[in-house]
Amino acid sequence: MRYILSLFLVFSLFSGAQNNYPQDYFSSPLEIPLILSGTFAELRSNHFHSGMDIKTQQRTGLKVKASANGFVSRIKIAHYGYGKALYITHPNGYTTVYAHLQKFSPEIEAFIKKKQYEKESYEIELFPKAEDLPVLKDNLVAYSGNTGGSGGPHLHFEIRDKQERPINPMLFGLDIKDTTNPIIKSIYAYPLDKNSFINNSNTKQKLRLTPLKNGDYTAENIEAIGNIGFAINSIDRQDLAANSNGVYNIQTFINGSRNFEIDFKRFSFDETKHINQLIDYEHFSTKKQRLQKLFRKNNPLSLFKSTLNEGVIKVEDSTYSVYKIRVADFKNNESWVTVHIKGTKKSISKPEEEKITPYYINADQTTNLKAGHVSVDFYKDTFYENFYIDFEVKNDTLKLHKDIKAAKKNFTITYDVSKYSNEDKNKLYIAKLIGYKKYPSYTYTKRKDKLLIGSTKKLGTFALAMDTIKPTISAVNFKSKQWLSKYRYLKVKINDVGSGISNYRATINGKWILMEYDYKKNTLTYDFNDGVIMDTKNNLKVIVTDNVGNNSTFETLFYRK
Incomplete structure (x- = not known):
């Protein structure tokens, strides 16, 4: 069976691999071998990684070259995020992006510094005209660095299409040595409604995973009934680096028929927030492990390619099924997981009861919660699903559920601080209480008369904090x-x-x-x-x-x- 499936997949992947992306147009932006610390569409906090992170031998100041002829169409310098970033638009319609730079080439550096001094601002964003800063392929445009949100010296490199959608740079012929199979670190099985059970339980189950000599895996057999799904924690490693990078393609099969596929080839920045619905957000929030769900639920991501019943497995009584997962990297190195499923109704326990609170979130409606001098406003489509929410106000502390529900967009928290003196009002801010010691972390706060208004995407515990200490x-x-x-x-x-x-x-x-x-x-x-x-x-x-x-x-x- 595995042999037949492998032949089918090789054919389908070969067919799907045909693309219209130019193979010899873009050259490497660095003069050293390409070794990656991060791959395209890798799962990151609140976003997919939009490019490849190229190692710079643990140093800064390496020459960064234009990957093709074009012109500098955008320059952005920020304290956080990409730090110093350069965007080059090319005649074929694509744009290359170079980020976390130390500095720019002398001509570009002079151009940007003149604008910074005119605006009297370090942070700046400019959109030069085509004739302002033309560049030739392989010409120096910058030096690699560690600016912005970079965790160490490297070059973040992207290729975007005309719609500003990032695309995997390896599709353009940038070659990375990789003969290593992806690694499956864990697998979980999920009952997807109150009438579904796995191993006599209505809660998700971690399955024992056994590596095989050929590099594949087998998971422990399960007994189930109803609608179930699976999730995995997987990584990939290239030959010349030990970094835990992202995979390229995941497919699943039930009894030989494909029922799910996600392909990390291209996405848009508008949809990258939906990563928190792709992963098991509660698991990540509590255990800091990203489990990627192999079923689709209320998720508009364009990365999904083909799904049968949204990846959900319907298990009936007295049936036997074989569920297979194929995880592949860009070079088509693959790892398989096999799960045997026995359908049975025997010894079904009661489903876990949902915690009922006085407050309920309808995801498709606006909801206002208010107690004492605190109110919270959730706008329509803030969350992916309906749920009962914990809401409690004691003095200046707001308990707003646990951070286990993924949000699509920000909601607002409003404190009426009229009881405070004018002097104290000016020193107050809304803080999220972090960790065991409840450390107050600043939440973006606006002041409007007697109100403090905070904006955030994360649930949790919040409080008023006072800052009277000067920098x-x-x-x-x-x-x-x-x-x-x-x-x-x-x-x-x-x-x-x-x-x-x-x-x-x-x-x-x-x-x-x-x-x-x-x-x-x-x-x-x-x-x-x-x-x-x-x-x-x-x-x-x-x-x-x-x-x-x-x-x-x-x-x-x-x-x-």
Whole structure:
């Protein structure tokens, strides 16, 4: 049976592999061998990974080249996310993206710095015209870095189509050495309604997984009745890296017929949020493991290719079925899991009773919850499903269920703070209480008269928190009244222990200077090569403001010839 299925799949995959993506158009953006720390559509927190993360030998400053002729169509610099990012549009309609950069090529760097000084802002987004910054294939456009939300030095590289949809770069002929089969780490079976059971239980079951000598797996046999589904935790590894990367294709079969497929080839940014419905969100929230569901429920993702009964297995009494899962990487290395299912009604226990609360969420309706001085507004289609929600207010603490329900979009939490003095109102913010110690983490908060309005996508416990502590500012690589003639950079350390840093402004002799903020190191860095100052005696002034308006000012003198 496995041989027959393998022949069928090889044929179908070969047929599906034919594509119109140009194979020799884009070259590698780096001059070193391509080794990945992250693959396309990998499962990440709240999103699919939209490109490939290329290792840069644990260092920054490697030359980044244009993958094809084109022009710089977008430049975005942000403290978080992609950090310093460059977008190049090509004549064939595709756009390549290069992110977490250290800096740009001299011509592009001069272009962007001029705009930053005009706007007096480090964070900036520009859309140059085609004639402003044309580039040729293999020309230097930037240097690799570790800016933004990067967890270590690497180059994030993307290819997008005309609709701004990211596509797996390996479809364009960028080759990664990979002869290693995907790894299946765990498998779970799910009863999908109150009338369905697995091994006499109405709750999900972790199945014992046994690796076979040929690289495949067998799961323990199960007895079931009703509608059931499965989920797996799987990873892939390329030959030259030990990173746990994402897989490319997953298919399932029941008694030889395909009933589910998801293909990680292309997606849109509008749908990437639905990853939280693709995975078992409660399992991830509580155990930090991503189980990918092999059935489709209220999920509009375009990654689904072919599904029979949405991947759900209907098990009837006195039947025997063979369920198979095929997990493959881009190079078509594959791993199979086999589960034998016996249909039986014997010894069925009572289903687990749903917890009933006074508050119910209809996913297709707007819901307002209010108690005391706190209200919560869930808009239509905030959640994927209906459920009873825990809602309780004690003093300034709001218990809003557990973070086990995936949300599609933000909801609002509103506190009436009229009982507080005007001075205290200005220092309050809404915080989510994190972890065992209930550490207050800042939730984006707006002030409107006597109201504080927070916006978030995560359920949990919230409270009012007060921040009366000003940010701290200190010199890193210089002292007051020091001569800095031979220095290239001026560095300042900033920090805030309460609501977090909101913004900063730095001047020398009253002129605004561009200071790059690295939130991972809490540093601001100024490059003397910007040529802002010409005086010998210089007064540096840095003002830092936190999210409730506390601010600190740091002033010092230095000398430079």
